[in-house]
Amino acid sequence: MIPLILYDIPSKLDGTYWSDNITKSRFVLGYKGLPFQVEWVELPDIAPRMKEIGARPNKLADGEEMYTLPVLSDPNTGALVTDSWEIAEYLEKTYPEKPIFSNKSKGLIYAFGNAVISLILPAAKFPIFRASQILNERSAEYYITTRQVMFKVKISEFSPEGPTRDEHWAIIERAFNTYKEWYDEEVGKWLMGDVISYADIFIGSILSWLKRVLHDNEWEKIVNWHDGKWGKLLADVEKECKKV
Amino acid sequence: MIPLILYDIPSKLDGTYWSDNITKSRFVLGYKGLPFQVEWVELPDIAPRMKEIGARPNKLADGEEMYTLPVLSDPNTGALVTDSWEIAEYLEKTYPEKPIFSNKSKGLIYAFGNAVISLILPAAKFPIFRASQILNERSAEYYITTRQVMFKVKISEFSPEGPTRDEHWAIIERAFNTYKEWYDEEVGKWLMGDVISYADIFIGSILSWLKRVLHDNEWEKIVNWHDGKWGKLLADVEKECKKV
The missing domain is CATH 3.40.30.10 (Glutaredoxin)
Incomplete structure (x- = not known):
């Protein structure tokens, strides 16, 4: 192959x-x-x-x-x-082996992705601001310019420390509280119980992004929510998906 | 029993x-x-x-x-x-026979419900206004009072004809366009293909509510979207769920 x-x-x-x-x-x-x-x-x-x-x-x-x-x-x-x-x-x-949409779950998982994003989107300017700091120079310049147009505000105003940053954290924490409720509905490591699906990959990718673009102490904050659930879930997804 | x-x-x-x-x-x-x-x-x-x-x-x-x-x-x-x-x-x-959360879909369907509601909620004042007109007198009075407190606006301002009503219709239509995308992900009558689940019951209940509280010509508008999909889906859910 x-x-x-x-x-x-x-x-x-x-x-x-x-x-x-x-x-x-x-x-x-x-x-x-x-x-x-x-x-x-x-x-x-x-x-x-x-x-x-x-x-x-x-x-x-x-x-x-x-x-x-x-x-x-x-x-x-x-x-x-x-x-x-x-x-x-x-x-x-x-490549249908090892399915990611088993049991006709594709429509549900599509809606799941919409729900995940709609909860975290109102706080996205915080990780986007952080992402602008980890890109190579040419990309960073392009990223900042396009995101400023997208959000109609200067990059320095995306998530200033203080009330705005606090509000972003509150939104992110509420989002993860809701994700936790969803995960608690079935018994097992994954959203659909014993078998990983694209829903877990979706959440795992958001966790990976947050871990990568946020500062270490910021990521630690997320890891400490819900008895370490999110750090563990990311590790599980990475293991299952043989992260290169 | x-x-x-x-x-x-x-x-x-x-x-x-x-x-x-x-x-x-x-x-x-x-x-x-x-x-x-x-x-x-x-x-x-x-x-x-x-x-x-x-x-x-x-x-x-x-x-x-x-x-x-x-x-x-x-x-x-x-x-x-x-x-x-x-x-x-x-x-x-x-009563586990005839499952509504088959294949460990409960967490996904919970998130699905959140996604459905978050799309239609910004236009909810329109059907809520209509609902206030179909209740018995004592309930109507109570409903109007509590909803006015909830939305901090007079019932007559909930969805006045003109730009506000048009915006509510635009939101509802966009919501159903997205629901349609979700349904199109799998082949079959139901969101999960060939078997009804609580996800279809969720959508069916919203359709039933809209059909019941909206005026006939307003419901007809929804029925005419997507080649009659929503009127047909409601009829299918009602049939499968032996509406009393």
Whole structure:
């Protein structure tokens, strides 16, 4: 089998990867035991590089198009897939062993992802601010410029210490309280009990992102919630998905 | 088997029931083929009546307690259960035949419910306004007073025709566009493909509520979205759950 190619965004961090959406694809590839190589693309190079290889842009909520990563190239089939959800679907269909959407759970897991994001999104400016500090210079500049336009506020105002930062922490803690309630509904390590699914990979990717972009003492705060559940869950997902 | 007792809120509508949360319990009872009787309780009578029978109040998001319906009494076991989610759990555990949370889907379906509500909640003042018009006089008065406090605005300002109403319609339509995306993820009539689950009952209850409280021409608008999907889904849920 020829290794697949995952297009990812580098950073200054040890191991380089950091983006939650790209980590989702990384975890699915790892879980299914598929060999892959990474091609690193700095943020301002994504559009030209993706046009070059013929990847399609992503459709944003407002209907506009934008070149985003992850993109996955599979030389075994010729497929070139944009977007973490579509990549998950493609891999499940093409390599059905070790399913991530078992028992017809794809629609439920899609809604689950929406629910996860809607709870944490109001605090996203805090980890986004932190992410702007771990990118390589060219990407950081591009990231800051585009995010300032997106949120209509200067990067220094994204999550200033004080009441704004406190509010972001309160939102993140409430989100994890709710995630905990969901996990408590079934007995077992995973959301669906004894078998990992894309729902756990989704949460694991957000945890990985927070661990990577936040400062160590900030991540420790999350790890201390719910008797260490989230640090343990991330370790379980990483183990199951053979993080490279 | 002694019939169970479902405490429900009456209305002026044919068939009387209308509340989406209580309809959830009604559908679960029907799906599992459990005999039940209804005790009708007008809104201002809920707290005294529930104290009388010893039902516990519900915990609201802000930690306050409030007596709400549905409440289910099961004379076969002595159980007295408050809240639609807890009733669903109780019925699934006590009467496991015809499962509504098959394949360890309870956590996913809990999150699904959160996602459904978070999308439609910003437009809820429109159906809530309509609901205030179909209740019996004492309940209507109580409902209007409490909802005005809850939303900090006069009932006449809940969803006035014009830009506010249009925005409510836009939110509802966007919500159903997203529900449609979730349903499209798996092949089959139900969210999980070939087998009904509490997720379909959840959506069915919201559809039933909209059909009951909205004007006929307003419900027709929803029925016409997505090639009639929502009218058909409600009919399917009602059929499967032997609506009484």
